Amino acid sequence: MHVTHELELFPDNNVTQMLFKEVKNAAELRQSAVEGKLNAALINPTMLVNHFQVLVAANKAVHLQKSGKMKTKSLYSEIIFNLSPTNNISEAFKRFGISDGDDAVMLVLVHSKDESQLVSDLAARVDGQQVPVEDLSSLSDAAKIKKLYKITPQEEKCGTVLDAVVCRMATKDVM
Amino acid sequence: MADPEFFRGAQLLKQGAEARLYRARFLGKPTIVKERFPKCYRHPVLDEKLTHRRTVQEVRSILRCRRAGISAPVVYFVDYKSHCIFLEEIVGSSTVRDYISSTQSKSCKERELEHLAEHIGQILAKMHDEDVIHGDLTTSNMLLRCVLNVGESELILIDFGLSYISALPEDKGVDLYVLEKAFLSTHPNTEELFEKLLKSYAASSKRSSAVIKKLDEVRLRGRKRSMVG
Amino acid sequence: MDVSYLRQQSGVAAMTVIIGFEGSANKIGIGIIRDGEVLSNPRRTYITPPGQGFMPSDTARHHRAVILTVLKEALEEAGLKPADIDGVAYTKGPGMGAPLVTVALVARTVAQLWGKPLLGVNHCVGHIEMGRLITKANNPTVLYVSGGNTQVIAYSERRYRIFGETIDIAVGNCLDRFARVIKVKSKISNDPSPGYNIEQMAKKGTQYVELPYTVKGMDVSFSGILSYIEEAAHKMLSSDQCTAEDLCFSLQETVFSMLVEITERAMAHCGSQEVLIVGGVGCNLRLQEMMGVMCKERGAKLFATDERFCIDNGAMIAQAGWEMFRSGQVTKLEDSWITQRYRTDEVEVTWRD
Numbered sequence: 001m002h003v004t005h006e007l008e009l010f011p012d013n014n015v016t017q018m019l020f021k022e023v024k025n026a027a028e029l030r031q032s033a034v035e036g037k038l039n040a041a042l043i044n045p046t047m048l049v050n051h052f053q054v055l056v057a058a059n060k061a062v063h064l065q066k067s068g069k070m071k072t073k074s075l076y077s078e079i080i081f082n083l084s085p086t087n088n089i090s091e092a093f094k095r096f097g098i099s100d101g102d103d104a105v106m107l108v109l110v111h112s113k114d115e116s117q118l119v120s121d122l123a124a125r126v127d128g129q130q131v132p133v134e135d136l137s138s139l140s141d142a143a144k145i146k147k148l149y150k151i152t153p154q155e156e157k158c159g160t161v162l163d164a165v166v167c168r169m170a171t172k173d174v175m
Numbered sequence: 176m177a178d179p180e181f182f183r184g185a186q187l188l189k190q191g192a193e194a195r196l197y198r199a200r201f202l203g204k205p206t207i208v209k210e211r212f213p214k215c216y217r218h219p220v221l222d223e224k225l226t227h228r229r230t231v232q233e234v235r236s237i238l239r240c241r242r243a244g245i246s247a248p249v250v251y252f253v254d255y256k257s258h259c260i261f262l263e264e265i266v267g268s269s270t271v272r273d274y275i276s277s278t279q280s281k282s283c284k285e286r287e288l289e290h291l292a293e294h295i296g297q298i299l300a301k302m303h304d305e306d307v308i309h310g311d312l313t314t315s316n317m318l319l320r321c322v323l324n325v326g327e328s329e330l331i332l333i334d335f336g337l338s339y340i341s342a343l344p345e346d347k348g349v350d351l352y353v354l355e356k357a358f359l360s361t362h363p364n365t366e367e368l369f370e371k372l373l374k375s376y377a378a379s380s381k382r383s384s385a386v387i388k389k390l391d392e393v394r395l396r397g398r399k400r401s402m403v404g
Numbered sequence: 405m406d407v408s409y410l411r412q413q414s415g416v417a418a419m420t421v422i423i424g425f426e427g428s429a430n431k432i433g434i435g436i437i438r439d440g441e442v443l444s445n446p447r448r449t450y451i452t453p454p455g456q457g458f459m460p461s462d463t464a465r466h467h468r469a470v471i472l473t474v475l476k477e478a479l480e481e482a483g484l485k486p487a488d489i490d491g492v493a494y495t496k497g498p499g500m501g502a503p504l505v506t507v508a509l510v511a512r513t514v515a516q517l518w519g520k521p522l523l524g525v526n527h528c529v530g531h532i533e534m535g536r537l538i539t540k541a542n543n544p545t546v547l548y549v550s551g552g553n554t555q556v557i558a559y560s561e562r563r564y565r566i567f568g569e570t571i572d573i574a575v576g577n578c579l580d581r582f583a584r585v586i587k588v589k590s591k592i593s594n595d596p597s598p599g600y601n602i603e604q605m606a607k608k609g610t611q612y613v614e615l616p617y618t619v620k621g622m623d624v625s626f627s628g629i630l631s632y633i634e635e636a637a638h639k640m641l642s643s644d645q646c647t648a649e650d651l652c653f654s655l656q657e658t659v660f661s662m663l664v665e666i667t668e669r670a671m672a673h674c675g676s677q678e679v680l681i682v683g684g685v686g687c688n689l690r691l692q693e694m695m696g697v698m699c700k701e702r703g704a705k706l707f708a709t710d711e712r713f714c715i716d717n718g719a720m721i722a723q724a725g726w727e728m729f730r731s732g733q734v735t736k737l738e739d740s741w742i743t744q745r746y747r748t749d750e751v752e753v754t755w756r757d
Contacts, residue, residue: 008201009181055202059252067256154244158329163249163263167241170250170261171234190702192668216697217661220612311621315673337619349571353621360565361673393571 002119003051003133007059010066015058016119017051018107019135023128027100032125033076040122041076042098043106046141047083047148049162051133054108056166057082062110079108085149085168095148103128104139182210193229193336201251201261209233211258211336226258229336233260236307236338243305245298246331265318265331271295272314275362291319291328292368296375298330299354303347304380310337312354314361344382348389351376355390421484422491422729423514424722425471427507428499428527429551430458432467434478435719436489437726440537444481445712445719446474454591455584464502471510478718486518491734493725496524497746498552504742512740523725524735527716528553528748531682532564533727534720539707545676547667547695548748550683550716551576554663556622556670557748559756564748567673568622568666575659576685578626582655585634586641588648597715602652603688609653611646613637617658622669624662629655660691664698671704680707687714727755 002018023029032038048054061078064070070078072089084092098105107126111118123130142161145151151164168175185199185208197208211226213219230253237247249263271291278284295317302309309316309332316334341347351373358369373390377383419439426433433447450466452458479485494511497504515522532546546557546564554575556568573581576599583591583598592601615637616628633651640646646654667679679699681692692708699706713720728734731754 005203008184008199011180052202052204056251059202063252063254152242152244155242157244158241158246159249164241166251167238167249170252171238174231174235174253175238192665192672214661214665214698215701216664216694218612218657221614221617221657221661224614225617313621313673337621349620349623352571353623356566356623357621357673360560360567363561396571 001130001132002123004119005055006113007055007062009059010062012112013062014111014113014115015055016109016111017054017133018119018123018126019045019131019133019139020105020107020126020128021103021131021135021139023103023105023126025127026098026102026105029105029126030098030100036074038122038125039076039109039118041079041108043080043083043096043108044098044102045104045106045136045139047096047145048106048136048140049142049145049165050136052162053083053165053169054079054106056169058108058110060170075110076108079110082169085165085172087172106133106136182208193226198264204251205264205266206251207248207262207264209260209262227255230255230258230260232338233335236309236335236340239305239307239340240302240332240335243301245302245305246329247335248331248333265320265333268318268320268331270315271317271319271330272361274319275314275365279362279365288368289371292372293375294328294330296372296377297379298332299351299372300376300380300383302332303350303386304382306340306342307335308339308341308346308350309335310339310350310353311335312350313357344385344389345393347386348393351386351390352393355394420490420726420730421488422493422523422722422726423478423489424525424530424718424720424725425492425494425507425511426527426530426716426718426721427467427471427503428495428497429503429716430463430466431716432471432474432503432507433716433718433721434471434474435717435722436478436482436484437719437722439726442719443484444478445717446477446481447715447717448474449596451595454593456594457580457584460500460502463500464506467503467506471507474718475510475514486514486520489518489520491521491523491725491729492518493523493525493721493728494740495527495530495721496735496741497743498527499742499744501742501744504744508740508742512737516737521729521734522737522740523728523733524740525721525724525728526746526748526751527721528555528557528746529564529751529753530720530724532557532680532748533724534713534717535680535682535707535709537723538709538713539680541678541680541705541707543676544678544680544707545667545671545674546680546682547663547686548683549575549663549681549685549691551580551685553683554624554626555748556666558670558674558676559753560674562753562756564751564753566747566749567670568624571620571623571625572627573630575624575626575663576683578630578659579655579685581630582633585630586638586648586651597684599685599688602656603690605649606652606656606690609647609649609651611650611653612657613640613646613650613654615654615658617662619662619665622666622673624666626659626662629658656688656690660688660694663691664694667695668698668702671702677702677704678707679704682709682714684715687711731755 004016007013081092083096185197188196240247252261318331319328430450435445436443492515548555554570579599618625
């Protein structure tokens, strides 16, 4: 169900993504995350094109954490911030974090190799139905994504929406 | 900092004048890593400034081009400390330079070359209309990728390290001048082909007349320079 | 037709002696070459007061005044009589009109007096061939840097092709004008050249001042640096934020970095593993040092010469003339004019494969 990817640049860091539908305790999860009692990034899946988008955000977050250049307080908030096309932090949380009434959530955690227990523990805290990460495509809101990232029809001629999204995420600090 | 192991596992493709190009898998995708290494011949302050500026310019111009529908590799990640840019690998592509060199000798392919030249002219006109000055236009910095079921090749611009944003016809004219010289010195006897490229450029851009005028001026400057000593 | 030329054509091994006349700028030089050996190479330089450049008519007057003395020296030092000479080479261009005319006139006269063929040489090709002779570089990427020229050249298909060059002023011109505009207590001297004195002052500079750095593809631009020096840098100088020595140092670091960069770009482009620096600015040791570091990093080899051959001289014209002569390229009397503009890539290089 979940997808785990090792970050090639930081070999002891794995990124695991878990997707849930019919979530009933979004408010509780969000509260725990805010209080630092839940070590994961909680992302609104309607804003995700593909799990690669999350990987790009996570890789950048780990990189900035290691070089002491994060813009936010924690690795997980940094992942959410990195997803955003702008440098406005509260805007990033509003768009890419989850809201109390949400019924779908992408849970992202960064861990070392031998922490698979952590993954299942976290999954157990979500009151909802875990679905394959590939199901993102049915949850994501293409129109909203294109609007937020300001993707024009002409840009889609030379690449996918994912390309457009990732390119903005990777370059936003110098725009 | 990125794990040095990463580069050991990567395949060094090319050592250019200011960057090494590696092929590697990054976040599961085939990726080209462009690493701008320090140039020891220049003053460290100058070196750091140039390297940083070029890394920034490169990713900025790529995004600007892509937004306008001009193909350029997707940027996956930028490390401003080690001056590495992680870019989409344009799989199954060849440089325009190789294409022209291998096609030039075949007379039956003349029409194809003309078509390519016209296509390049259109793309560059579009780029200049977006005020992107490439700064290093050569036939090595243009890739061709076959697009299946369309039958036409896609032209991809790369290597934006010397690029910048400018609306001045002078800058655009010099951009074309740089290409003209690189084109004609790399591919002898292609004056007519390059004329086709320029014609197509002129026809495709709304603001081309001022640019072509500047190009003529810059050319003349080269020939008229007194060259004393 | 000259007898030695016939000997050459019939395949009889014989030494070829060429005399070369150079006077395209403020140096007048006459050199004699015998099959790769420099027999003599005397030279005079027209030096102007500090803060002044050299004007064409004054320079021509200088050359006229000394050319016969220099010719006598060249022959005496070589121990040759006019009869021993096989051909008379002269600079056809590029350069300043009046000095070029003066020197060509003398070359034409002696060629007719002595009954020898004329060889009209491209000045830039002269530099390249002299550099190749002295350093034994085989097929180098050439950086040609002088008061009037800034070019990166590589040989291909019978031409010295220009891969990169300045799009405004030459690097030597930039140095000369810098020496004129910089407001220091005593102006930078033109003796032996402004560039040499900037080089000496730069050694005492410590602070790096950022100056405009303009590389466009394999081309460079220097005009922005001059206007920057005239404005911003002068303010720094007058408010003691930096010294004149710092500016000399920063100027060299900046312009030479640009030159090394375009040379390296051309090498990468052509797949070349040799660099040859020629032209007056080429004897700057800091430029040579920086180029050497670049070459070492690429596993390439650097070839450079000292002021005897870097700076304009007669032997370089003789050497290019020698190559032309040996490949059967001679200049008819009616074609022995001069031209102020003569691009390096206009010459058909008949002596190389």
